[in-house]
Amino acid sequence: MALVFVIPGLLFTVSCAKKAVKEDTSLSQQAADEAAAEKAKQEELARQRAIEEARLKEEAIQKAKDNFLNEDIHFEFDSAVLTPDAQEILKTKAEWLHSNPNVKSTIEGHCDERGTLEYNLALGERRASGAKSFLVDLGIPASRLTAISYGEERPVDPGQNEAAWAKNRRCHLTIK
C-alpha cells in the first residue's frame, strides 16, 4: 500500500517543473496510468481476499450450524443413557450454542418402532430431557432449550432392520 501512495507524490513534484514539460508529461502520465492500474489490481486482490475470507468464515459458520442441525445423537435399545459418542456430539453442540447466544433449540427425543407406543413416548422424553440436562450442565441456560418426545411417531428410516432402528433411536436438535 505504501508504494501506491508514494508514486502520486513524486508525480506531483515532477509535473511542477517547467522544462521538458511534454515528455515529462507523457512519461509521468504513463507512470501514473501504471500506478493507477497497479493500485486497482492491488485493491481488487485485497477485495477478493476479503470476500474469500468472509466466504470461508461464512462457510465455517454455516458448516457449524449444519452440523448442529444434522448430527443426531444415538442410543442403545430401550436406553436413554448418553453414550461417549453422544456426549462428544453434545459438547460440540454446546460450543455452537455458546457462540450463538441468541439461538433457542428444541431437542426431539425419538425411538425405534420395536417397543410399544406409550412406553416409547416416555422413553423419548427421557432421551430428550437427558440431552437437555447435559447441555445445561455445560452452561447452556435451560431457558434456551426445550425437550419434546415424539416416541416412535417420526422415524427417519422406515426400514424394519437394525440399521434403520439404530438411526431412529435418536435425539435431533432444531433451532428457533
Add this chain to the structure above:
Amino acid sequence: MPGVSRAEYDYVDISHPFLRKIPMAVPLFKKVSSGHETDQLSESASDLLAETLEFTGFFKLLDRKAFLVDPQTDATFVSVNFHDWTSIGAELLVTGGVLVQDNLVEIELRLYDTFKEQLLVGKRYKGQVADRRKIIRRFCSEVIYTLTGDRGIFNTEIALVSTGTGNKEIYICEFDGYNPRQLTHTKNITLSPAWSSDGEWLAYTSYAKGKPDLYIKNLRGNRGYVVAKKGINTTPAWFPNKFELAATLSFSDDPEIYLLTGTGKIIKRLTYNKGIDVSPTWSPDGKSVAFVSKRSGTPQIYIKDIDSGQVKRLTFQGRYNTQPSWSPKGDKMAYSGMENGHNNIFVIGFDGQGPIQLTHNEGDNESPSWSPDGNLIVFTSTRKGPSRIYVMTSYGTDQRRLLVLKGRQTEPKWSPRMVNK
C-alpha cells in the same frame, strides 16, 4: 338377581366359556308381510342376528343348508318341531318374524332350548326400518342375559387411532367394527384414547398445539379440558365410576403417574421413581393401579395398592412387558410382552395362573383392551402387514380382524356399556 334361578345360567360355562361352543340355529326370519322390503329384511336381519351372536365366541352357528325345515312355513315360527333341530345338532334356536308396513317394522324374536323344548325368551319390537340394527342388538342382549346372566357387549363401542387422513386421529366404531367415524380432526399426532366409566368422556393425547398434551373431551357436547404441562401429558386411564383419571406427566423432567380431576387438576402423585413410570390401568374397584415401570432395569408391570402405598411387581417373565389392561372382573391382567423382538399378548391371573400367551408367531400383537364383560380382547396385529385391529376371546380363540379402514390402526380401547345406546 331376584326372580331368576341360577339354573338359567348353565348354558355358558362362566369359567370356561369358549371350551365348547353351543351349536345354534338361526333360520331366515319368517316374512309375515310381503314385498321387497320384507324379503330383504328377513335375510339381512337374520344374518345380522347370527353374526352378532357369533361375535361373542359362545356359539357355533349351524349352516342353513343343513336345516330340515323351510323357514317360511309355520313350522319354524308358530309351532316349533324341536326334533327337526335336535337332529341336526342345534341346542339353541332363534326364530323370527318380520312385518314391514309403511316404513315401520315389527320384528318378533324367540330363543328356544331345543333339548328342553322350551321357550327361553321372546320379544316383539316395533320401530323404523332404519332401527333394525338396534332391534337385533336389543334381542341379542336378551339372549346373552338369558344364557349368561350378563347383558353382553352389544351397546359398546371401540375407540381407536387410524392414519387414514395422513395423521393419527381418533375414530370410534361400534363393538363389531360397524360404522367407524372420525372423532378428532387435529391434523397432528393424536394418541391413546381412554373412555370414562359412563362412556361420556374420552381422554387422549394430541400434538395439536405442537407437543403431547392431554385432552379431556365430552362426547356429547363441546365441553373439554386440556392438560398442557411441560413435557409429556400421556396415557390417560379413568378412575372407575368417578370423574377422575390417572395420567403420565413429565413436568418434573421424569415421567411419573398422577391422579387428576376430570378437569385436569392434579389431585396427587401416584408413582415415585426416577425413571420411566407410564401406562396406568385401574383395578375395577379402584383400590389398585397397575402401571409400567423401568425401576428394575427393564420395563415391567407393577401394581400399587392405593391405601397402603405398597408396590408389587407382577411380571417376571421376559424383559419387556408393557401396556397392562386390567380385566373388568378384576381377576386378570392382559399386557404385551416382547420376546425375540416381537410383541405378543399375554394374560396373567392374580391366582398365580400364567402368564398365558394368547398370540403366537404372527407379527407384532399389541395394545390389548378388554370388552366390558371380560369375554373378548381387542388388540392390534401386524400379522398381515400394517397394524390392524383384531378381536379374540379372552382365551385367545377366534382371532379375527375387526374392521377395514384406510391406513394403519393402533391403540383400540373398548368402551364401557353405554346406558343410552
